[in-house]
Amino acid sequence: MDSAPAFETAPPAYLPETVRTAVKLLIVGHFAVGKTTFVGTLSEIRPLRTEELMTQAGAVVDDLAGVPDKTTTTVAMDFGRLTLSDRLVLYLFGTPGQSRFERLWQDLARGALGALVLVDTARLRQSFEVMDLLERHGLPYAVAVNRFETAPAFPDQEIREALDLLPETPLVTCDARDQASSTRALIALVDHLISLDQESA
Amino acid sequence: MNRPRGERALVRPHVVTGGRAHPSRNVFDLVTLVIAVGDRQAGLGPEQRRIVRLCQGGALSVVEIAGHLRLPVGVTRVLLSDLMDGGHVTTRAASTAQQPRLQLLQEVLDGLRARL
Numbered sequence: 001m002d003s004a005p006a007f008e009t010a011p012p013a014y015l016p017e018t019v020r021t022a023v024k025l026l027i028v029g030h031f032a033v034g035k036t037t038f039v040g041t042l043s044e045i046r047p048l049r050t051e052e053l054m055t056q057a058g059a060v061v062d063d064l065a066g067v068p069d070k071t072t073t074t075v076a077m078d079f080g081r082l083t084l085s086d087r088l089v090l091y092l093f094g095t096p097g098q099s100r101f102e103r104l105w106q107d108l109a110r111g112a113l114g115a116l117v118l119v120d121t122a123r124l125r126q127s128f129e130v131m132d133l134l135e136r137h138g139l140p141y142a143v144a145v146n147r148f149e150t151a152p153a154f155p156d157q158e159i160r161e162a163l164d165l166l167p168e169t170p171l172v173t174c175d176a177r178d179q180a181s182s183t184r185a186l187i188a189l190v191d192h193l194i195s196l197d198q199e200s201a
Numbered sequence: 202m203n204r205p206r207g208e209r210a211l212v213r214p215h216v217v218t219g220g221r222a223h224p225s226r227n228v229f230d231l232v233t234l235v236i237a238v239g240d241r242q243a244g245l246g247p248e249q250r251r252i253v254r255l256c257q258g259g260a261l262s263v264v265e266i267a268g269h270l271r272l273p274v275g276v277t278r279v280l281l282s283d284l285m286d287g288g289h290v291t292t293r294a295a296s297t298a299q300q301p302r303l304q305l306l307q308e309v310l311d312g313l314r315a316r317l
Contacts, residue, residue: 012255012265013270014258014261015260019260022232022262023232023301023309025233031297041272048264049268050267050268052273052274077274079264079265079268081262082316083314084309084311084313084315085308087309088305089262090312090313091264093264107231107274110230111230111232132271157261183313184317187314190309190313191310193306194303194310198303
């Protein structure tokens with residue numbers, strides 16, 4: 001026999017037997033915008049991280065340039081879980097916003113209900129790439145400004161203009177460290193998804 | 202269904218999968234819920250045994266299995282696919298496609314509101 005499985009942390013928290021449906025939402029944004037914090041704040045399990053191997057083929061590679069013998073890189077995904085009812089579980093995926101992770105995006109976007117874009121007002125421009133990715137994958141989204149104490153406060157209208165948001169795209173403010181605040185940001189997203197669904201019906 | 206050949210190089214085949222980079226079936230989404238069927242482990246490789254043991258306690262998603270066992274998701278999918286072919290695991294699926302999207306979204310919304 002092998003030794004006991006090497007669990008990353010504690011033994012796994014299994015889902016209730018009645019749960020039959022799993023859905024996913026993506027938490028996206030540029031580097032260090034607070035995705036991992038957001039997922040960790042809401043997750044009922046200790047957030048796990050998994051890695052996917054990728055080659056640099058077809059990708060705009062930066063960090064591997066000049067390392068000719070390294071043909072693969074890994075990309076980390078943080079994810080968390082919220083059991084929402086006795087039959088439904090929601091998974092949140094913290095997803096890197098660079099288009100060189102397009103392969104990963106295909107996997108994540110498939111079947112995802114939508115995405116919450118976290119933005120930092122000090123670095124609004126860095127959110128363009130991720131918003132392009134969302135639009136390319138046809139994923140509906142809402143935008144949440146993650147409140148950084150050091151970041152400048154702008155009126156909503158200025159943020160909307162800077163990000164070129166559609167009038168119907170929700171823009172909310174949240175504190176990724178706060179559970180209620182982060183939950184409300186997700187609610188704004190799901191409300192929006194419901195409106196979009198009703199419009200298209 | 203396998204992915205097109207041109208995509209093959211994107212996940213490095215891992216020794217634990219016997220060099221294969223793609224699963225024999227394509228049922229495993231990141232959030233597909235998996236549970237073990239019984240505890241037969243004869244003939245399985247060490248990584249597959251770890252999966253079967255992990256999944257005996259109850260249902261976990263594919264991505265949780267990968268996270269707990271510290272395996273890349275692609276490798277986990279290949280292993281799960283073989284385990285499913287061998288009848289060692291099954292999916293607890295109600296495909297989300299079977300349910301109207303609006304109804305599903307409403308359930309998500311209700312669940313989130315209940316947490317406030």
